[in-house]
Amino acid sequence: MIMRRYILIVAVTALTLGFSACNSSAQKDAKTIETAKPKGKYYCTMHPEITSDKPGTCSKCGMDLAERDTTK
């Protein structure tokens, strides 16, 4: 009986540790995405991953690219 309880505690601890480790890495990823700035002065407001050094249109939706606010 005592052994069973011990195994249960170990399992719960491992799960908790695994979950929190997973959580912190997810937060780290979100922060990385937030701080990563795509290259290109112009970007599509609908598709921020579409960027260009020159004014133009988005290759995905054809919208005019917006100029990036470099003051922020």
Ligand SMILES: [Zn+2]
């Ligand atoms: Zn677009």
